[in-house]
Amino acid sequence: MSGGGTQVATTKVMRVVDLDKSYGGLRAVDSVSFDVYRGEILALVGDNGAGKSTLVKALAGAQPPDSGRIEIEGRPVQLRTPRDADAAGIGCLHQGxxxxxxxxxxxxxxxxxxxxxxxxxxxxxxxxxxxxxxxxxxxxxxxxxxxxxxxxxxxxxxxxxxxxxxxxxxxxDVRVVIMDEPMAALGVEEGRRVLDLVANMRARGISVIVISHNLEHVFQLADRIAVMKNGRLVGIVETASTTRDAVVRMITFGQLH
Ligand SMILES: Nc1ncnc2c1ncn2[C@@H]1O[C@H](COP(=O)(O)OP(=O)(O)OP(=O)(O)O)[C@@H](O)[C@H]1O
Ligand SMILES: [Mg+2]
Structure with a gap:
């Protein structure tokens, strides 16, 4: 393959390296590293308490991590407040x-x-x-x-x-939009509209990180699926080359295979 056509899909927009966040003795986010590509929809899944919200709060400047690094388009950024995230082109849709x-x-x-x-x-x-x-x-x-x-x-x-x-x-001028459970309280038709809107954002080169417990939505929408368990990133899989059963196993057992 020449790779020319896949250039956009493989441009890294955000890079997260070794992120840690503890609450007292509990490691809510434990050495998490991953990349986000331009114009991709990355779903973040995992059981209750897996650390999903804690992770995205760090990316949104809502709750700074204890350690680790976040880069936006190759440049390290300090996200101490939501305003910092704003300036870095990261927008977050909180539950409220x-x-x-x-x-x-x-x-x-x-x-x-x-x-x-x-x-x-x-x-x-x-x-x-x-x-x-x-x-x-x-x-x-x-x-x-x-x-x-x-x-x-x-x-x-x-x-x-x-x-x-x-x-x-x-x-x-937002590059990355983070949504924590956006469809949770919506009816079927309303949920579908939000899914359409997320797809529209992707078409415009915006990257979306979306937390959801609804695997049907996740499989409909996401390009890749990141699974967390007990604060750790179990792995990231491409939606097109995995199955619901495999993702459920990752969520449950915390292993890639
Ligand atoms: N402010 C806090 N103080 C103390 N512990 C916290 C706090 N916020 C989260 N935790 C703990 O950190 C862990 C991860 O929580 P987090 O909210 O990130 O999970 P989650 O994956 O978003 O879960 P859910 O799917 O239920 O929303 C949990 O054990 C939780 O009890
Ligand atoms: Mg949560």
Whole structure:
């Protein structure tokens, strides 16, 4: 093979080396190393307490690791706060989604980086019109359908709220999106829309790390599957060349074969 066509798929966007995180005597993440490629969907699976959330919290700057190294496009980064992760192009969708119920869709998408205008040339004011226009552009670009932009997000469904939170991430120049159990509380149809959106992100070269207990979703969506047990990375397998049984065995017994 010439390899030219596979260039994009093999570009490393993130590299994690020997990451450790303990809570007291418990090693929640134990010497974990792996790479994330550009535009891939990497599923992270494992039993309750395997260390998945602890690992992604370290990658999202939500909870710094005790030791280890994280590189983004070949450069080491220190992710001490979510702001650091933001600057490195890592966006994280936490379980609570971080939306403000009383605000509408554009206000939530632009939360914390609101656009301003000046009336009479000097009095700063929120530029609602421009935030709305840019939100519509963004939603169209990613094929997201949200009919009621002016409603407070508290009135949206679970799936729609999820979509707003994802849109918020996409507004930035994000390289890696991390999602901790994004489909857990959604109905079938809403879950399918989120799956479509994740596939759309991949098509645009964004890498997605997604934690899920739903192996059906994982096999539908992921390019590779990383399995954790007792804080350790058991292994990473290509979805196309494994089976559900094999992944279940990895989760249960903590061995590759
Ligand atoms: N803040 C904390 N303080 C002490 N121990 C913690 C803390 N957070 C997690 N742990 C422990 O670390 C281990 C890994 O937890 P983690 O939340 O990362 O697991 P998980 O794989 O995300 O599980 P789940 O699938 O249930 O979400 C568990 O034994 C958990 O009890
Ligand atoms: Mg978890």
């Amino acid at each position: 989604l971080g939306l403000v119920d009383a605000l509408n869709v554009p206000e939530n998408v632009f939360l914390g980086r609101e656009l301003q205008t000046k009336i009479l040339g000097f009095i700063p004011q929120l530029d609602h019109r421009r935030m709305r226009e840019r939100t519509i552009e963004l939603l169209e670009r990613f094929g997201i359908n949200l009919p009621r932009l002016n409603d407070a997000v508290v009135r949206l469904s679970g799936g729609q709220r999820q979509t707003v939170a994802i849109s918020r991430l996409l507004l930035q």
